[in-house]
Amino acid sequence: MSRTFGEYVRERREELREEDARFSVRQVAARIGxxxxxxxxxxxxxxxxxxxxxxxxxxxxxxxxxxxxxAMAGKVPSDLLGIIRRRPRLFSDLLRQLQDLPDHALLRLVREVRDGEW
Amino acid sequence: MSRTFGEYVRERREELREEDARFSVRQVAARIGxxxxxxxxxxxxxxxxxxxxxxxxxxxxxxxxxxxxxAMAGKVPSDLLGIIRRRPRLFSDLLRQLQDLPDHALLRLVREVRDGEW
DNA sequence: TCATGCGTGTAGTATATACGACACAGTACC
DNA sequence: GGTACTGTGTCGTATATACTACACGCATGA
Structure with missing residues (x-):
């Protein structure tokens, strides 16, 4: 099994804590409300x-x-949901087409769109 | 305001009903459980x-x-959520890059990926 | 020794989600 | 004038979500 949400958070927090005592459960909890x-x-x-x-x-x-x-919490940022909901058929097709592409292909795509080649 | 989920469903169902009496509220409800x-x-x-x-x-x-x-119900198909969750940074970047592209550009992208040009 | 901070255990709560059960009045057919 | 179908009103419920409140025992430092 891979690292769960909780385990991951705890690990990261303990790491930070070694350098800064402000990363206790209590203090982090207070800061995030x-x-x-x-x-x-x-x-x-x-x-x-x-x-x-x-x-x-x-x-x-x-x-x-x-x-x-x-993602570790099983969720997706709500702004992305908004993007998909605005054009559901287009983005559903696109995501299903792209799902098996390797990382490097997706990265190239991101870069090319960013650089205005689309 | 645009058509809500409920309004849209009702309109579609009534349309179908003109041709087929099996599309009453009761019968459709029974069929979808x-x-x-x-x-x-x-x-x-x-x-x-x-x-x-x-x-x-x-x-x-x-x-x-x-x-x-x-989408009209404010939701996104859960298989798409799975695709994003597997590679959250990649797909988040990609969707945010693509969100403002016109339909025809997205359609071209879908087509080119499908035809193996990626 | 006692105040301060620590992590955690127990118990409870407010709100949302996703419905079911049942009854009732209207209409159409024979 | 019963039978069968229609849509809908009222009421209730099980489960999940997202936490709070409070207290306890341990450790550390003055």
């Missing part, structure tokens, strides 16, 4: 991952990409 | 749109693309 006991339970997998907003705040604290943390 | 009063309320917007599974069954009944009905 939840109760320490809740964060503790989430990290140990006793509670399911929190809401998108709380995960985003946590990602910021931990210096992580919110998308990645959200 | 919900209570008629529930479908009635959903169509009139008294209840929020149903679950993905129920919407998919409804789309099939009405001969509609499930993606479109789901």
């Amino acid at each position: 939840v109760e320490p006991s809740y964060l503790s339970k989430v990290e140990r997998g006793e509670q399911p991952p929190p809401s998108e907003a709380t995960i985003a705040a946590l990602a910021k604290e931990l210096g992580e990409a919110p998308e990645v943390l959200l | 919900v209570e008629p009063s529930y479908l009635s309320k959903v169509e009139r917007g008294e209840q929020p749109p149903p679950s993905e599974a129920t919407i998919a069954a409804l789309a099939k009944e009405l001969g509609e693309a499930p993606e479109v009905l789901l």
